[in-house]
Structures are given as C-alpha cells and as structure tokens.
Amino acid sequence: MARKSKKEAEQTRQQIIEAARTVFQRHGVAQSTLEQVANVAGLSRGAVYWHFRNKSELFHAMRADVLEPMIGRVDAVLFDEGYADPLDAIEAALRELFLVLDESATLRQVLEIMVLRCEQVDELVALQAEVERPGDAFLQKVERVYHRAALHGSLAAGLQPAALALDTWIFVSGLLHKLIARGFDAYLSGEVGGMIELHMRLRRRVNLSGC
Amino acid sequence: MARKSKKEAEQTRQQIIEAARTVFQRHGVAQSTLEQVANVAGLSRGAVYWHFRNKSELFHAMRADVLEPMIGRVDAVLFDEGYADPLDAIEAALRELFLVLDESATLRQVLEIMVLRCEQVDELVALQAEVERPGDAFLQKVERVYHRAALHGSLAAGLQPAALALDTWIFVSGLLHKLIARGFDAYLSGEVGGMIELHMRLRRRVNLSGC
C-alpha cells in the first residue's frame, strides 16, 4: 500500500528471489505460478511484476551470481603455486568445490533447481550454454594443471593430460549430479572426500621404493 | 471418423507415444500440450484421451520398457563368465552400455527427455526413484564383480571394491549426463571408448615385468 524506501525495495526484491527458490524447488519452474511466489514472499503479484518482467527474468535473476563465487574459490586453489605437486592442487581444488557446496545452502538449492526442477528448453535454453561454459572452462584449466603435473613427473606412466582432464571433469559432473539427486544426503556427502582421494591416487605415480 | 481394427488402434497408440517423444523433447514435458502431441501424431485430442488418461500417464507409457533392454544387455555382459579377468567383464559391460545407446535413437531421446526436458517433481517424483533404482542395482552388481577381481588378484594395490564400484558408477553417470547435455555429439561419442579404457586401466594391477 505504501511506497517503500529504496533499501526496503531492494529487500523485497531479495524476498521475491528467495521465495522463487522455495517455490521452484517445490513445484518445478514450469509448474510454479508467480502468484505462488508472491504468496510465499508475502506480497502480491503486482510486486513481482514490478521487479521482474516475467517468470523467465525472475528465474535468471535467481541464478545470477551464484556460480561465480564457486568458480572463483575453486580457481584460486587450482592455480595456487604453493603446492609442491600440481596433482595436489587439483585434489585440493576438487575438495574446495564440494566444500563451497557444503557451505552454501542457497547454492545447493539453485543447483538442484537448475538440474532437477527445470526443463532446459526454449527461453531457458541459454541456461544450458551458461551451465556448460563454466564446465568447459574448468576442463581446460584442469588440463593445464595436469600438463604441469606431467612435466613435474608426478603422473603415473602412460597417462595423457587431455584424457585425464576429461575424466576428472566427468567425475566432478557425475558426483555433482549424484549429490543433487540424493539431496546432498549425509552418506554420500561423507564419501566425497574419499572418492576425491581415490580419484587422484589412481593418477599418481606409484611409489616404487618397495619394489 | 471410422473405427479402426485392434491392430490399427495399437498402431495409433504407438504413433501418439512417438509424437509425445518429439513434442516433449522440443518443448519440455510441462510445457507440452496434449493438443500438440495430437497434432504431431495427426490425430485429435480425443484419440490421446482415449488411449491415455492424461499427460502423466502418457509420459509414463513413453518411458516404460525403454530401460529394461539396456539393463538386460549390460547385465548379460557384466555377468558373462567367459572373461579371464573380472575387470574385463566390467570394461566390456561399460562398452556395451554405450553401444546400446549408440544403437537406439529412441532410448537416447527418452533419456534426454528424462534428464533435461522434465521437471522431476510431484506426480513425476516416482520417476526419480525409478531412475535411481537401476542405478543402485548397477552399483551393487559392479561391486560384486570388483570383489571377484580383488580375489582374482587383478586389482591394483590398495583399492577397495566398494569404493571402486561407487567411483565407476559416478563415472558412468557423469559420462551419460555429459553425452546427453552435448546431444550425443560425434566428438564426445568418439572419446567414450578411450575414456572407458582409461577408467579401467587405472584400476588394473600394473605389469611389474619391467621393474
């Protein structure tokens, strides 16, 4: 009824986005109504239409800037020169990735919506490209570090950096999908550390001292 | 207008399912209309409602019995006693899995719909369980074979069958998702064989003859 101050308006905008996360997660993006979003936010549909042109724009606003912090933190570890072995940097980066997920419930929620509760089609088709792009970038970054590992001599014999990077990327993607599908349950989450350790151990040059 | 024979009726039922695959893949399940399905099938909505109670039932009919042949063929290879090394059986089973995918365009289409073009929620929530179940079963089967490999002495040192099975399952899941996301493009499809080979090679006991 009454006009709010700019700060309050920005706050209601965030309320709407938060409500959208809740509603999208519960009913799926396509099945969700802007009235449901408005109700959960304690507002009217008019407020939603004031801040966003339609559901599609609200969806994109919801997922904007949730991936960047994850990517930034992982890259920081991946390219950290402090590790004696490049393989250690990759292993630490993988751990960092799932640590970020563990810390941010919002990120988990948005990822679940993007993977399970959203039909990747039509207007949201841009989404697919935006989801793929960070992945491809990650693939290339990891490949560079694997290359450094090869030069460093820490790779097991006969392993090609390109193939290893693709395999690691598949591993990360698969693990992410599995965690999301299981709702980040405690069991699988507890296994993540060990799986990363195993994944990297398989790539390391075996210690031949006992041979 | 005219009543069809039973055979013709079954044929139109298949036409509807085929049209549903086309429409669902293009627009997403939630955004698809039964009229769109009817149009693509060259029928009226009445025909669709005659054969299926609603969109949900049509969806379930569409995906019924598309996974079974895949599971059956993979299991047949996985449990084939003819392989000298259990790890060879696992590797062959993985190849068989992606060979089935390569052979059946319908299976690829349905998988794409289930993974990308469908909001896993509400009535379709049963879907998630049905997608997970074969996966869990696969996990257990692979674990048993890894166990046999351990007894057979073909596993590299320090590797636990349970962890390996989980890792292989993650690998398969990740590779599947990646292929689907890329629309089974030629590049990635060509890499599959090499990736499977790499995945299994990392688990095999290294030949110490040159040591």
Place this chain on the structure above:
DNA sequence: GGGTTTATACATTCAGACGTGTATGTATAA
C-alpha cells in the same frame, strides 16, 4: 527547511488466452 510535485513501490482489478477433462456424436469392427 517547509511545501509542492513527481516518480516510485507496490496492491487490486480486468480482459483475454489457454489447457484440461468430459460429454456427445458417429462410423465401423466385432
């Protein structure tokens, strides 16, 4: 700084399109 104006931040209302499910019609296979 006080009064006026204006743009803002919503709430409410409305028309229209759309999709669903069912009811009805109908020619024909059984």
Place this chain on the structure above:
DNA sequence: TTATACATACACGTCTGAATGTATAAACCC
C-alpha cells in the same frame, strides 16, 4: 446389435500481462 476408436464440442478453472489505483519516499523549488 453392441462396444470400440476415435472426432468434435463444451464448460470450467487458471494463469498471464496490462491497466488502474494509491500512499508515500524522494526530488525539486523557494
């Protein structure tokens, strides 16, 4: 003769987007 395999028609609810209303924060003016 009857049940089947559809096509057609209808009633209903629902969601959208825009139009309108409105109280007030903010900008402007003196």
